Amino acid sequence: MTKLRVTDAILKQVEKPARYIGNEVNSIIKDKDSIDIRFAFCFPDVYEVGMSHLGMQILYYFLNERKDTYCERVFAPWTDMEEKMRENNINLFALESQDEVKGFDFIGFTLQYEMSYTNVINLIDLAGISPWSKERKEEDPIICAGGPCAYNPEPLADFIDFFYIGEGEASLNKVLDIYKEHKKNGGSKKEFLEKLLDIEGIYVPAFYEVKYKDNGIIESFLPTHKNAKSKIKKQIIKDPNQSFYPSKLILPWVQTVHDRVNLEIFRGCIRGCRFCHAGFVYRPVREKSKEVLIEQAKKLLKNTGYDEISLSSLSTSDYSEFESFSQELLQTCKDAKVNISLPSLRIDKFSIDLMSNIQKVRKSSLTFAPEAGSQRLRNVINKGITEEDILKGSKLAFEGGWDRIKLYFMIGLPTETEEDIIAIKELADKILDTFYSIPKENRARNAKVVVSSSCFVPKPFTPFQWEAQNTYEEFMDKQQFLKKVIKRKGIQYNYHDAILSSLEGMLARGDRRVGKVIYYAWKFGAKFDSWTEKFNMAHWEKAFEKSKIEPAFYANRKREYDEILPWDHIWVGVSKSFLIKEHQKALEEKTTPNCREKCQVCGATIFQGGVCYEGTN
């Protein structure tokens, strides 16, 4: 049995000690002596959150396919454990070997949300390493990062040695091959980073220099090394049928949010909702074939013993063979006594029937995400769902026995007016009216419509990347206004304090200077910012003051099309001219057809695969 890094006495005093012991079913233990590369894969949040993340598990098995590499997992110790670790001088350690990550070759962070940035810094510090790249020593591990937030790497540019842009399976192996060679021959860390400049998809921030104008806007962003590329091209797998997918998943010791098999059915999204970061950076859509999926589902169920499987994608109903695939999966699962859960389904006749079929248990609520209340605003954001779709879907659901509809909206979308907000209330009203228009014997006794609103955060690589975000006060006023107009019994309104969205708005479109804010916020005590009970705005306010950075410059300022944006050197496929066109269409309230209806020549064809080459367009 692996000797634990932390003593029993400490583990007995912390919450959920199983977070720190490793050795779960299906985890991988390797002989350290026959390994060339030690890789600490770090999810900057607590164990249960990280362990329910599919991407991490895929890359974990992918890296461990290599005989020369030992990839281990690291999560953020919860605050009770961190306290004990600091008290007893215990450095951050990896779960599998329980060794300190300080001695590893790589520490790789996956950046899933901006509010985990202070945790990134905290973890590097907890490892006993300086968070600042330039202060780190030769013997310290190389620190890299990837994931959706890495598409704007600048806020963390001073802390991370290199960023990997795109899907790890595509060319992470090249990085490791070069490293192995480099380690064998000996050489400095800088020399290794220089070698990386030859690989596509690798961004080494130290080889670039940013200059600013007096008004704070970027004046130039230029390579300082002759081999540094002016554009870093996203790396993706062309055909997911041919690419690596694990046949196992680690069974977490502690119950996680998604404690089940997660089967990824496609990457990307054909829709092009204009607010959606994932919808642009993951282009083009690449699907797995039905046969491959059924095969993978069977293997994963067998090797995990899970009794539930969930399909994972941005928009499940858009899978091109969805009807026949779901029938086949249903049969497979029935035989094996396995439940299916289907998130992000479009609500129509087919999906209602499907859900009635799989949910023999009590019917819980159904979810729509119209995102905006009025058709006008839905056109602005290119959300291709109409009021008719929603009302029809609700009617079917009510007649099918459901009695709770959840609606998701965003507040603060570009061009939003008071009328658009009132339209949210009106839509909820109409859904409830629909319920009461159904004869009593064909529906439940009462129904509830739950309206939830989140605050819009403009994201890089979307047509709204130039837009000003609403201020905190604007968000709060709008929420209060909506709260006031929603009076009817049977309609419930949920909303959150907007402060986290405001911060996220600053970080998401931040430049290199924002790194200082993150650093100081951490210094002043910020960590686990995405956890409401741990979040404290005072840390951030002090950090703004100390770093002399004005958050409104990043969050609430409208940019011109010709401004150099901090992420302009990252090339995701989708072109700037396409985004400008989409932005203008948004302002004209014009919609854009999806990839399968009519290709918009967005730029993603450079990847030579996926939906762009399906032959339908």
Added chain:
Amino acid sequence: MKVRIKFTKEGNLKFIGHLDLLRLFQRSIKKAELPVEYSKGFNPHQLLFIALPLSLGTTSEGEYIDIELKDFPISELEIKDRLNSVFPQGLKVKELKFLKENIKNGMAAVDGAEYDIYISKEKLSDHFYQKTKEFFEQKEIWVEKRGKKESKKINIKDKIFDYSIRENKDSWIINLLLSAGSKDNLKAEIVIKALYEYNLLDFKEYEIDIHRIDIFSRIDNQLIPLSNI
């Protein structure tokens, strides 16, 4: 058909809580492709019964779980091997046998449990052995039992069926046979806490190691391990 499994939960697995252990069993049974029976009703679950939950942080060489399986041709040995091949390190089937239909399930059958408690000698005085004997020989042993609203004093003397004390190089090892089960459950840590207080020592639960040896059922006034029924 019902099987009773005696298993160990040792080493780092002491940090897996009761509900998480139950989930681990559910996965393992599926992985081992054993045709388990499900409950009827809205939310069908596997028919598993753990005899006596083990506190987080406690190891054991005598845990029990009863599993209801569909009738199918398989030997006791085969089920045991299949489970052991999917269990993580620290979890191991020691004995496994089919149960007669009329035998009581898990918790209902439990009347006693035996523990070894390891207490480091480091902070203890030379009189600890003597004081321990004195403590257990008292006519009555009163402890405070904290309830939801108020705490009350109870006498646990009758619930301590037997005790002994031995030592190794570093620790005193107190062996306890305690009343257990749904009617009258006495946790080992309560007894040790009272012992500490008797010795005027400050009790910190994380400083002692508790190890469960076995679980018993009372038959004809004799305590018999659940595996021998």
